[in-house]
Amino acid sequence: MKGFAAWSSVLLGLTSSVIAAPSKYAPTIKEAVEVPRGWVRVSPAPADHVVDLRFGLPQHNFKQLEQALYEVSDPFHDRYGQHLSKEEVESLVAPHPKTLEAVDEWLASHGIAKSICSRSPAKDWVMVKVPVSLAEKMLDTTYHVWKHAESGDTLVRTTSYSLPAHMHEHIELVTPTTYFGRPKGLATTFRWSDAQASLASSGESSIRSASGTVVDASCNSTITLTCLQELYNVTGYTPAATDVNKIGITGYLEQYANIQDLQSFYADQLPKAEGSTFNYTSIKGGQNSQNLSEAGIEANLDVQFAYGLSWPTPGYFWSTGGRPPFIPDLRTVNNTNEPYADWLEYVLSVPNPPQTISTSYGDDEQTVPLSYAIRTCASFAQLGARGVSLLFSSGDGGVGDGDANPATQQCKTNDGRNATRFIPAFPASCPYVTAVGATVSIPEKAVDFTGGGFSNVFPTPLYQVGAVASYLARLPAGTYQGLYNKFGRGIPDVSAQGDYFRVWYRGNPVHVGGTSASSPTVAGLVSLLNDARLSKGLPPLGFLNPLLYTKGVAGLTDVTEGNNPGCGTQGFNATTGWDPLTGLGTPNFGKLKEIVLA
Known part of the structure; x- marks a missing residue:
């Protein structure tokens, strides 16, 4: 490829x-x-x-790097899995x-x-x-x-x-x-919940998912680790390569991952993990205060579910500074960071970064200068070529700002034309990462806030051409004409549950939702797939999309219901095959494990 x-x-x-x-x-x-x-x-x-x-x-020599990325990520290519070393990547981008x-x-x-x-x-x-x-x-x-x-x-x-x-x-x-840019955390909903009431119905009855797995009925109101393990066919798998496999979570916007809350989460949902924690690294002044009153809901959601699903795989959390408290009248010298570039500068310098990394933050694509978007995306390609799987939330605004009311919608271009336009998210729109949308309920349907659509910057990548063309061919003629770029990279690639997650936050259990829940969920499952490969002496998966759009489709459960309103419209509809709400569907770990070990 x-x-x-x-x-x-x-x-x-x-x-x-x-x-x-x-x-x-x-x-x-x-x-x-x-x-x-x-x-x-x-x-x-x-x-x-x-x-x-x-x-x-x-x-x-970026063109050669891109070719190498696709070849080592293509399950039908002779070079599949032969990821480049740090030094080989650096020689190509010098x-x-x-x-x-x-x-x-x-x-x-x-x-x-x-x-x-x-x-x-x-x-x-x-x-x-x-x-x-x-x-x-x-x-x-x-x-x-x-x-x-x-x-x-x-x-x-x-x-x-x-x-x-x-x-x-x-x-x-x-x-x-x-x-x-000021990357937004993508936790779109936040609800307090009672510790006992939310678990009261657990075990009373069960429901069957679209993939055939049996799931506790309580999972339709509260998502726990057990719910995700049952729904995505993970139950019974025990990681065996924890000496080499790692999973990483990025943190921005002073979102602190609290260890006390993590322990409460483990006591509540994964008692055998109590006492375990994660590795923390500060980048460009990023902090991770352990004052319980400063715990971040976004960071807690990310680490609790990503680490919980992949436990005992070692977890890494990077906190990158990026909102300098500049006070002009004091003429103070402060950091004027640009978070993605700062994080990439660090992680690309690490000889062996985690094989799976999830990011639950994003910008409106149109707010990111073209040069910055393209250069940042190219840096993600470097990580993919080195064998790192990058997962990004697809956004929480439907096709734009999440507002179906024409009187209040704000989906306007910022190029001076002030034209109405769907607004995709970046970095999810980068073709070298895996974008993750959100579902809800069992059987699953697209949740209405899930970000999806088509990039206005990056063209449809080769691995996605057939899937996107098939979807567009079934859209009624003229649908949303002028509101989206039919030649753009389609978002998302896959999806997972994204609402009613039971998270511990500042000492209490709460319900949280957003594609920020979906990305760490998929990342946790990808980390387990990497574990399965590494334990058999196989290389990690690396850049996922060429696999997902070919052999991997057989390990995904198609989601065909739901829509994602925004910009004064009802948005796109989910349908058979790939769609710009749920991508190719949700993961079936058991089937995917068979595929990646074949």
Whole structure:
């Protein structure tokens, strides 16, 4: 499987519109954006405010990396499972020597010596701390302090920046500049629940799922580990490769995973796991306070169910800082992080990252600058080529903002046209990750908030062309014409339960729902599949989608009911085969295990 060369060529030659200049040394615009909804300009950024400038350099042989990714992920290819080493990946994404030379010379022209710069292992990122006054000179721009009206978050950003004409081919993007993203946690519902009442009906009767498994009837009102094990045919499996297998959870937005709550969760649902915990790593100032009053519902949901399903597989939790408390009048020096890039910088430097990683956060795709989205997506491809399975929640807004009322819907483009448009989520729209939607009830149907649709940035990947074409061919002619990109990457790829999860939060059991519940659920099951392979001496699964859209379909249960309203519409409908609500369906672990061990 060779992937889609068109997207690769866009990546390799990434530039924004360039204004004609009289000489190659004159600054010309590299990137410009409209300010995303909700951000208000406060004041010019203090000249002595320090920013961590990061320059993304073109990855010289990314096309070969993409080809390798698809070959090692294709179950019908001779290279299947022969994942690349860290060093092999780095050699493919290393910039051309001429680029390294040109960038060093340009930085030196601004008084920045090579000795004060830091570089990624592949040298495709160059990082240096500079005051705003110098950053503005280098990028021919003006930085401002911006405030998010709803949350109060503040950022130092600009709406456009420029580079000398001759540097455009050597620098793909510069951050922090035009990215106003503030990844949303995707726990869409939150309900308090009584510890005893929610379990009162347990064992009184049973129901049969669409896949034929027998599930306790109480699972229609409360989802526990046992419910998921019964529903997805996991009961009885015991991990055997816990010495090599690992599972990871990403954390952002000061969402702290509380160990005391985890112990309460284990006591409630998995007593044999009591006393076990997880490995924690801070990235760019990320914290994980163990003050019970600061526990995060998103982080608790993620770690409790991902680690609970995969126990005793070692769990890893990364907390990445990303919302700097910048106070302009104090002229304080703060971190202006861009979380996905910061997390990727760290995890790509790790020799042996967890084989399965789940992320329950996402942005509206249109709020992410094109250069940042493409470069971040390419970094996910690096992890996939190294044998890492990446799961991302598909979003909680249906086809957009989750509002079917035309009078209040906010699905407007931010490109100056203010046109009505469905709004997919990123990073779920990246073709190198597995996007996970949400279901509810038994038998399962799509939950109405599940994010789904089609990317406006990334084209339909080769592995998905047939499935997406089949779905679109069955849509009545003209349905939602102009509201979505029929040539875009379809979201999601698979789905799982996503509502009424019984989570322990700040000392109490609560019910939580969202695709943020679905992603760690699927991740827990994928981690068990990796365990089954590793225990037999086989490599981990790595990038999942080429498998899922071929042999893996036989291990998924199709979901054919439900819709995901938003943007003043009823959204898309679930149907036979792939659909932009539930993807290919929900996992049957027993069948998938047979497939991946065959």
